[in-house]
Amino acid sequence: MAEEVESTQPAANVGAEGVGVLDDSEEAETKEILLMKQRVAEMEAEAEKLRQLQAAAEAGESSVGGVPMETEDDKSAADGRSVYVGNVDYSATPEDIQAHFQACGTINRVTIICDKFTGHPKGYAYVEFAEPEHIDTALTMDNSLFHGRLIKVTAKRTNIPGFNRGRGRGGGYRGGTEEATEVDTVVMRHIELVVAEVEEGAFNQLSDHRRDEMLSNILRWTAGAVRSASTAAKAAPKPYPFSKTAILHPEPRAPPPKPLLQGKGLMPYLYKNLPSQEKRTLLYDLFSRHSPKCIYPGSIVTVNMEHAPFQFTGVVLGIRRRGPDTSFVLRNVVQRIGVEMQIYPNSPHVKAIKVIRSPPKGRMKRAKLFYLRDSPEKMSALAGGAGKK
Numbered sequence: 001m002a003e004e005v006e007s008t009q010p011a012a013n014v015g016a017e018g019v020g021v022l023d024d025s026e027e028a029e030t031k032e033i034l035l036m037k038q039r040v041a042e043m044e045a046e047a048e049k050l051r052q053l054q055a056a057a058e059a060g061e062s063s064v065g066g067v068p069m070e071t072e073d074d075k076s077a078a079d080g081r082s083v084y085v086g087n088v089d090y091s092a093t094p095e096d097i098q099a100h101f102q103a104c105g106t107i108n109r110v111t112i113i114c115d116k117f118t119g120h121p122k123g124y125a126y127v128e129f130a131e132p133e134h135i136d137t138a139l140t141m142d143n144s145l146f147h148g149r150l151i152k153v154t155a156k157r158t159n160i161p162g163f164n165r166g167r168g169r170g171g172g173y174r175g176g177t178e179e180a181t182e183v184d185t186v187v188m189r190h191i192e193l194v195v196a197e198v199e200e201g202a203f204n205q206l207s208d209h210r211r212d213e214m215l216s217n218i219l220r221w222t223a224g225a226v227r228s229a230s231t232a233a234k235a236a237p238k239p240y241p242f243s244k245t246a247i248l249h250p251e252p253r254a255p256p257p258k259p260l261l262q263g264k265g266l267m268p269y270l271y272k273n274l275p276s277q278e279k280r281t282l283l284y285d286l287f288s289r290h291s292p293k294c295i296y297p298g299s300i301v302t303v304n305m306e307h308a309p310f311q312f313t314g315v316v317l318g319i320r321r322r323g324p325d326t327s328f329v330l331r332n333v334v335q336r337i338g339v340e341m342q343i344y345p346n347s348p349h350v351k352a353i354k355v356i357r358s359p360p361k362g363r364m365k366r367a368k369l370f371y372l373r374d375s376p377e378k379m380s381a382l383a384g385g386a387g388k389k
Contacts, residue, residue, distance in 0.1 A: 298359030
């Protein structure tokens with residue numbers, strides 16, 4: 001025991017002499033290093049919270065509605081069967097768009113893109129068909145009228161991650177990673193730099209103001225990243241609750257009627273059934289070339305109508321024989337002004353047509369009739385003679 005006491009006394013003396021004791025400056029630096037490591041541990045904990053928050057957000061999106069997340073191959077195949085529809089009316093519904101494109105083929109899904117913050121439509125949509133062959137038919141609907149607007153229809157392109165994302169402040173081109181992943185990467189980069197500086201002793205050589213500023217900036221930026229990630233997770237849009245087993249079949253088309261299959265068109269049917277019996281008799285007697293009472297240019301005719309002018313007498317300048325759409329032009333002078341009227345005999349407003357005088361020698365040259373337009377005195381004489389008779 002005495003030997004042991006003697007052997008330990010020199011060590012105590014060495015400690016008392018101050019050989020193994022740290023001075024005040026070294027002790028302060030050690031405390032700063034411990035404090036720095038504690039703050040680095042806090043930042044690592046914040047980064048771990050970010051990763052957990054991102055994982056929870058992804059798990060929530062994949063489990064909403066019990067719909068499994070689509071793989072990249074499924075999304076690419078769906079894009080190959082989809083078209084982009086632009087300039088869509090804001091009040092349009094998926095049912096309206098489906099009805100507009102239903103003739104193009106079987107539609108699997110109609111998606112109207114809405115703003116994730118306000119919920120209002122953005123003015124464009126996507127239509128997914130059952131087969132890629134329906135895309136060519138859907139592209140013919142480009143510039144078609146939908147709810148009073150000319151819509152734009154193009155083939156949908158497959159989204160490339162980061163294709164439309166520009167260069168941010170102080171950053172290069174970014175890929176299509178999530179915001180929380182980018183935040184986590186930058187936070188860990190800052191932590192690694194600070195730890196490296198602490199281990200190399202370069203951090204202790206900085207001024208107190210510079211060290212406090214570096215730590216405060218990192219902690220403030222980490223807190224802002226956590227808030228941004230949580231806000232993005234809450235505002236993430238819910239996936240479209242679509243079931244792939246639901247297929248919308250187009251409505252069956254009615255077969256053409258038998259008269260059309262036999263070659264009977266619309267115009268022969270109208271020629272036969274549109275005019276009444278009285279009108280058909282009038283058209284045949286006065287405008288058929290085989291009728292002895294046929295009206296020719298140069299005849300003086302009086303027309304009785306149901307509206308003003310109730311009666312008009314004039315010279316026939318020309319006749320257009322078009323079946324039920326037959327018409328003729330009458331000209332006369334009313335109060336020293338030449339007046340022309342085009343009369344449709346098949347009109348319900350025409351009550352009667354009476355031939356007052358046929359042209360001399362059965363016909364008149366058209367040049368002489370149009371010459372009457374430049375000779376009001378001869379036209380007045382003809383009208384006066386017709387009035388006397």
